[in-house]
Amino acid sequence: MERDPRVCVMGEDVGHYGGSYKVTKGLAEKYGDLRVLDTPIAENSFTGMGIGAAMTGLRPIVEGMNMGFLLLAFNQISNNCGMLHYTSGGQFTIPIVIRGPGGVGRQLGAEHSQRLESYFQSIPGIQMVACSTPYNAKGLMKAAIRSENPVILFEHVLLYNLKERIPDEEYVLSLEEAEMVRPGEHVTILTYSRMRYHVMQAAKTLVNKGYDPEVIDIRSLKPFDLYTIGCSVKKTHRVLIVEECMRTGGIGASLTAAITENFHDYLDAPIVCLSSQDVPTPYAGTLEEWTVVQPAQIVTAVEQLCQ
Amino acid sequence: MASSSWLLMRRSRALIHHKNFSFYSLFSSSSSSSCSSSSPFMKKPQAESAGYSNDYSSSSAHHHFRFLRRFESTKAEAAQLELQHDVTDDDDDNHRAIDFPGGKVAFTSEMRFISEASQKRVPCYRVLDDNGMAMEYRNYVQISKEMAVKMYSDMVTLQTMDSIFYEVQRQGRISFYVTSMGEEAVNIGSAAALSSDDIILPQYREPGVLLWRGFTLQQFVDQLFGNTSDLGKGRQMPIHYGSNKHNYFTVSSPIATQLPQAVGAAYSLKMDGKSACAVTYFGDGSTSEGDFHAGLNFAAVMDAPVIFICRNNGWAISTPVEEQFRSDGVVVKGQAYGIWSIRVDGNDALAVYSAVHTAREIAIKEKRPVLIEALTYRVGHHSTSDDSTKYRPIDEIEYWKMERNPVNRFKRWVERNGWWNDSNESELRSRVRKQLMQAIQVAEKAQKPPLEDMFNDVYDRLPSNLEEQEKVLREIVKKHPEDYPSDVPL
Numbered sequence: 001m002e003r004d005p006r007v008c009v010m011g012e013d014v015g016h017y018g019g020s021y022k023v024t025k026g027l028a029e030k031y032g033d034l035r036v037l038d039t040p041i042a043e044n045s046f047t048g049m050g051i052g053a054a055m056t057g058l059r060p061i062v063e064g065m066n067m068g069f070l071l072l073a074f075n076q077i078s079n080n081c082g083m084l085h086y087t088s089g090g091q092f093t094i095p096i097v098i099r100g101p102g103g104v105g106r107q108l109g110a111e112h113s114q115r116l117e118s119y120f121q122s123i124p125g126i127q128m129v130a131c132s133t134p135y136n137a138k139g140l141m142k143a144a145i146r147s148e149n150p151v152i153l154f155e156h157v158l159l160y161n162l163k164e165r166i167p168d169e170e171y172v173l174s175l176e177e178a179e180m181v182r183p184g185e186h187v188t189i190l191t192y193s194r195m196r197y198h199v200m201q202a203a204k205t206l207v208n209k210g211y212d213p214e215v216i217d218i219r220s221l222k223p224f225d226l227y228t229i230g231c232s233v234k235k236t237h238r239v240l241i242v243e244e245c246m247r248t249g250g251i252g253a254s255l256t257a258a259i260t261e262n263f264h265d266y267l268d269a270p271i272v273c274l275s276s277q278d279v280p281t282p283y284a285g286t287l288e289e290w291t292v293v294q295p296a297q298i299v300t301a302v303e304q305l306c307q
Numbered sequence: 308m309a310s311s312s313w314l315l316m317r318r319s320r321a322l323i324h325h326k327n328f329s330f331y332s333l334f335s336s337s338s339s340s341s342c343s344s345s346s347p348f349m350k351k352p353q354a355e356s357a358g359y360s361n362d363y364s365s366s367s368a369h370h371h372f373r374f375l376r377r378f379e380s381t382k383a384e385a386a387q388l389e390l391q392h393d394v395t396d397d398d399d400d401n402h403r404a405i406d407f408p409g410g411k412v413a414f415t416s417e418m419r420f421i422s423e424a425s426q427k428r429v430p431c432y433r434v435l436d437d438n439g440m441a442m443e444y445r446n447y448v449q450i451s452k453e454m455a456v457k458m459y460s461d462m463v464t465l466q467t468m469d470s471i472f473y474e475v476q477r478q479g480r481i482s483f484y485v486t487s488m489g490e491e492a493v494n495i496g497s498a499a500a501l502s503s504d505d506i507i508l509p510q511y512r513e514p515g516v517l518l519w520r521g522f523t524l525q526q527f528v529d530q531l532f533g534n535t536s537d538l539g540k541g542r543q544m545p546i547h548y549g550s551n552k553h554n555y556f557t558v559s560s561p562i563a564t565q566l567p568q569a570v571g572a573a574y575s576l577k578m579d580g581k582s583a584c585a586v587t588y589f590g591d592g593s594t595s596e597g598d599f600h601a602g603l604n605f606a607a608v609m610d611a612p613v614i615f616i617c618r619n620n621g622w623a624i625s626t627p628v629e630e631q632f633r634s635d636g637v638v639v640k641g642q643a644y645g646i647w648s649i650r651v652d653g654n655d656a657l658a659v660y661s662a663v664h665t666a667r668e669i670a671i672k673e674k675r676p677v678l679i680e681a682l683t684y685r686v687g688h689h690s691t692s693d694d695s696t697k698y699r700p701i702d703e704i705e706y707w708k709m710e711r712n713p714v715n716r717f718k719r720w721v722e723r724n725g726w727w728n729d730s731n732e733s734e735l736r737s738r739v740r741k742q743l744m745q746a747i748q749v750a751e752k753a754q755k756p757p758l759e760d761m762f763n764d765v766y767d768r769l770p771s772n773l774e775e776q777e778k779v780l781r782e783i784v785k786k787h788p789e790d791y792p793s794d795v796p797l
Contacts, residue, residue, distance in 0.1 A: 049605060055571075060571070075561060080561075089539040149766045
């Protein structure tokens with residue numbers, strides 16, 4: 001926002017309240033009410049507003065208070081955000097960033113525990129990235145703002161409290177690159193967002209048991225970084241996908257298809273995909289825990305894969 | 308005219324088309340030809356008319372000036388209104404008002420429901436009568452001869468475009484078309500009152516606005532044929548025009564999505580401090596969409612300089628307005644959102660021009676939205692995929708096409724001023740017709756956009772997955788050249 005006066009934020013309670021997860025805290029005081037705009041409650045409308053502003057030259061960042069609410073904005077995101085650059089013959093660009101917290105939290109209830117990346121991944125014209133660490137959150141956010149394409153940035157409700165030492169100076173990450181978290185030889189584990197932490201926890205156990213997993217945080221959900229993924233597959237010949245999406249129609253499903261199509265010859269075993277079940281997320285804490293893939297499951301899956 | 312009998316007549320569709328019924332006399336000059344002295348914007352009737360009601364006593368020379376002057380004082384008037392409604396401690400008893408989030412409100416021990424409709428329908432602002440005569444007591448923004456002639460010429464051009472392109476679709480040469488027949492005055496009257504800096508977010512029945520701004524006939528035709536000269540590169544269906552050069556946002560099919568976008572565009576103009584506004588058009592059907600309500604609400608809350616122009620043409624495909632909403636049209640909804648609104652005779656080009664001209668000044672100077680409901684009639688079918696005789700009588704259509712034609716009405720006014728004659732008319736019509744025919748010939752023969760245009764512009768640069776998909780497609784085409792269209796270059 002400091003670097004480019006065209007950047008502005010709009011969403012519910014983003015101004016003086018600082019945002020429901022305090023992501024925009026302090027911005028309204030610094031940049032004023034107009035650049036950090038509190039909107040009435042109508043997701044389709046403030047997303048539409050962001051699109052109109054973007055077409056007129058601004059670079060808005062639209063915050064969904066919870067990604068699940070952006071289902072109400074699906075019309076604007078799909079029919080206008082993704083399409084208008086194309087249908088106008090390239091005359092209008094929509095450099096908008098749509099971001100917000102999503103994923104399964106701690107007993108937030110089914111409607112507030114959605115994984116919108118499953119629903120949005122099919123929309124042509126948009127890019128999707130998921131951040132997982134303070135470092136990549138900053139880098140991806142900057143890249144998303146500077147991109148000329150509409151970008152949906154998926155944050156996770158449970159990752160906001162992470163603390164990490166990150167460089168003071170400016171850095172921008174690539175929107176299409178995956179992150180090599182832990183190089184290894186035996187199996188490629190592909191994951192993103194919060195599941196990265198479950199995978200790393202499982203990795204500790206696996207290392208103790210003598211396995212050497214390669215963990216890749218795919219970060220770019222649309223398009224997939226098939227280069228990094230492919231190199232890894234060619235090395236390990238075994239793939240495990242760990243995601244929070246539901247079994248049907250999630251990122252894992254698309255990733256499985258993409259890897260099978262492109263790297264079929266390099267696989268020694270069928271791809272295993274661990275996802276949440278096709279159920280609305282229950283409120284009860286114990287049940288909620290078991291809709292999400294746990295480290296123990298990951299360990300078992302790797303052991304079976306490597307037999 | 309009691310409101311209940313009006314509702315009764317409108318709901319019984321069979322009666323509407325009976326010419327002897329007096330309902331349509333509401334639109335004619337014999338009935339209340341001008342607004343009553345109590346302006347629809349006032350919360351309490353005032354002795355002196357305020358706001359934007361008609362002023363009977365001024366001469367035409369000072370009209371324009373008076374408009375501006377009166378409008379300058381609205382803020383003062385608004386402040387006065389506030390005082391009148393503000394229950395201060397000076398009142399007899401402070402017990403008369405109660406404090407709630409949202410402000411002080413007087414209370415009453417009478418349990419009174421607000422009726423669903425006021426006694427009288429909101430009157431409709433018009434300047435010309437059905438014969439194109441400026442009415443006796445009228446208040447409008449003057450226009451010059453050049454402006455009037457351009458307005459009329461563009462209305463005729465739009466009419467000619469519509470009839471020719473409709474035929475071209477019927478001949479199977481283009482796939483689809485949507486006419487704006489009957490709404491030429493809304494299109495051109497409003498366009499003429501705006502500046503080229505104002506950003507237009509259309510629905511799809513406003514090509515006249517683009518025509519006014521200088522989009523050539525060739526450009527229109529190129530889009531219809533989707534050829535290589537089309538600015539949209541052949542990607543959209545016909546009539547989905549768009550030109551950033553003319554500040555006309557590309558038409559997007561879903562209804563009312565442009566309303567919140569207009570607020571965003573206005574927000575951007577406000578940030579830049581530009582002396583311009585966003586103008587968005589939509590039909591009566593759009594007012595049922597959620598985006599309409601949120602768009603108006605947002606514009607009001609954010610003090611966005613947007614002009615919302617509703618073309619209330621009576622029909623949303625086959626749904627008449629009685630089945631679309633139960634309110635007194637669209638204009639009454641403005642106040643519900645805290646927006647200045649006006650109802651205009653959409654078939655009166657001068658009235659539309661004046662209203663939009665003034666609305667634009669309000670929007671820009673006061674940084675607030677304005678709602679204009681232009682009453683008109685959709686003479687044509689909804690589109691070439693529709694046959695409206697299936698749900699409305701042919702004589703109703705004929706009536707609006709001939710007797711209530713906005714182009715003829717404006718023509719009579721222009722002619723009466725000595726600015727137009729029959730030879731101008733025949734010259735214009737034949738010239739436009741010839742130009743259109745030529746443009747169609749050129750467009751029809753032109754090549755279609757190349758195959759690569761299927762894949763680029765999805766993103767700013769071609770990503771690897773699309774590159775691969777293009778490669779695959781080219782390989783398929785190479786294998787089966789006989790199945791590939793000959794006018795699409797590879």
